[in-house]
Amino acid sequence: MEIQVHDIRKTFDGTAAALDGISLTIRSGELLALLGPSGSGKTTLLRVIAGLEFPTGGSVLFDGDDASHRTVQERNVGFVFQHYALFRHMTVLDNVGFGLAARPRANRPAKAEIRRRAEELLALVQLQGLEHRSPAQLSGGQRQRVALARALAIEPTVLLLDEPFGALDAKVRKDLRRWLRQLHDRTGHTTVFVTHDQEEALELSDRVAIINQGRLEQIGTPSEAYLRPESAFVFDFLGSTNVLPVEVRDGRAFFAGCPVPVADGIEAGDGHYTLQARPCDMMLAVDRQGPGLGGIAEMVRVSLGRVRVDMKVGGLARPIELELPMKGEGWRELQPGQSLRVRIDRYHLFAAP
Amino acid sequence: MSARAICSGWVRPSVMPGFGMTLGFTLAYLGLVVLIPLSAVMFRAAGLGWQDFLALATDSRTLAAVRLSFSTALLAAALNAVFGLLVAWVLVRYSFPGKRVLDAMVDLPFALPTAVAGIALTSLYAGNGWIGQFLEPLGIKVAYAPLGIMVALTFIGLPFVVRTIQPVLHDLDAEIEEAAATLGAGRARTFRKVILPVLSPSLLTGFALACARGVGEYGSVIFIAGNIPHVSEIAPLLIVIRLEEFNYAGATAVAAIMLAISFILLLLINLIQAWSSQRMGRA
């Protein structure tokens, strides 16, 4: 099932647009992450696709068919809610069988068949033996899997998951993440999940759609998004960065009049830019007298597997953060208060705001 | 003060002052005002002897009165369960002009003295009243008939049902309704299979509370009931009549039966609540 989201707009009464003209295509069988900070509109988009929310404008196409006139019941989407929304008065088995039992009489399976299908799905999500428990008696991870089995029971055209791991603790999260990926590879459902966790999105998905303030910033594979960010927001959102306002003249970048030493030449035309670089892409210039961005070391800390240095640079409000490899050189002698110089190995230039 | 209590281990030690004094006063007051006087009824009933008690309790007028009180209270509570649910639903889910005023007005039966409610309802449903004048020609007699008792008890019981359902309905997670919708369930099915089961403990509690109140209700009923022995004479009224006849034994017997009904209902309410909290879990 391919889903096309075309120019979706959504405004809630009296507030700024929650979705401001989003268009994207969800390919059949892929696992797509909708990634964005809280309040970016990603959950709203998911709910619009499901038919739980109606857009102010735009359309959603399921395999080319406009779904605008179809109610949520008719769309046949599997939706897993952030807090699972299990029916607490029903057993696990009845929860999973609910969707089949709710079908119109004409194509409702027999009771025994519903039961068999529900048991099959519980086996798929590895919850055999818990059929007659009530949701209150399950752990968070188990509830999550019941919710997934319940959504899969209706043989959905698309599986939509809202912050699927948001309510779980860190350990369970990692296990479930891997497990969900395997499940997806096995069943092949077109799947969309919403998350605010960059690592989760990058590790789990086939493609990532990054959303900010109701707009689509970028859509692509995790490595495309990470290595070739199309906007300052995407780069910033996918990890910590150092931000340096620079002026480019004749293929060279200047910060406060001094040249900024970058690994390769700059291809951008003359003008003002924002240079962004990850802490791990900043290198200590061992030769302290050579070219480099100069500053004063504020803090030097050895942390897990690397060395963190904060460097105060005149004219910048925030210190430049460096992450140096343990086996690198030059950091052992470094003391707070000393001056140092850095080179920038990898960077991105974005038009100045 | 509570050194002895701490030694005996029934109270957890605390730096907070005043335990002995406040608990002592609470127990003394409760004992003097409620427990000792109530036990007087039980002692009196026990003092009657089994034979006499049975004779008084199975007197046909007594039985008729208790049956009437109980059945009208049950019916009124059932009516309130339906309309109370509807009123709570409308007040929580929809917005319409005058909603806040109506929400506040639901407590009127709590606040309005029962005697006032009684004479007001009587004047409405009497043959020449605003409502009675339309019902009488249809052959429906409300005032001075058992139907009138039901009307009065419905008035009295309404807030019990509405106010127990309202908070539960208000806190009901919208996600479970959305979940039902994504699974293909229509609105009616969602209501029957998802919403109603969640509401049912509070609905039952409200029903039982309204019923308990209805069984013992006196003020609002006696004006509208007509008070004909065996037909429209409620149990509390029979107690009053026996007292006025200085037939204390008779009054005590009826009171003992009613207390027993009250305690059973109270027990039932506690069981419902224990059952629902167990079933719903704490998740």
Place this chain on the structure above:
Amino acid sequence: MRLSAPPHPTTPGLRRVSPVTERPATRWLLVVTALVFLLFFLLMPLAAVFVEALRMGIGPYFAALVDPDAIAAIKLTLLVAAISVPLNLIFGLCAAWSIAKFQFKGKSLLVTLIDLPFSVSPVIAGLIYVLLFGSSGWFGPWLAGHDIQIVFAVPGIVLATIFVTLPFVARELIPVMQQSGTDDEEAALSLGASGWRTFLKVTLPNIKWGLLYGVLLCNARAMGEFGAVSVVSGHIRSFTNTMPLHVEILYNEYNFAAAFAVASLLAVLALVTLVLKTCLEARGGPGVSSSGRP
């Protein structure tokens, strides 16, 4: 696909109904049914009180209110409330303090016992005092010997009123005090405040709205109680008649306009109570419980 197309206009029609509500027609039907029910069972009885009271005109209305018997009934009602409400306030504070701030065995039983008067018929509440203090009651002969009258006199009315209104303040205060915990009080005590001072300066400000709420409901019931008071009063005009009893007497004498005139005063009291209650609920927020029972 025309990517340059303008935003699609919202498609009108039934499909736009949110999946967690009903169709407009259903909603409309439900609201109207509820309104009709409330009209018949709440608004019309209330309106009837005032219409019947003014049926004979303004003159007889006020005449009924300034009648000496009516004045006596109003005075007695105020007296009974003035005694029973403060007593139950003190009881409520003590009960809530010991239950909410301490852990001890038998606590839930105590809470159930405090609620007991709500489950007992008001007539039985009156009966128990007749059985204790009436002429053939346990203490009857002794009281007669010392010429003390409790039943069929003011003390009996006060006792019966205390019984039926006993739980109001306590049941409002217990959850409020439990919610606020003991941290604030322990902080005050550790700073050297005395127990009494801690209560006045720390606890009381925390529970004041809940306290007012309980007192309000307690007072409304104390002034309006009919069944229990009726049993112990003996219906002696000008001496043991409260306002609700006076209403009954006038009504049974077919003096309907006067009965409804006095009743209208009680109805106004009920309306004032409702308004204040709504204000307190808005003010107290989560602190004021809106528990299901009266």
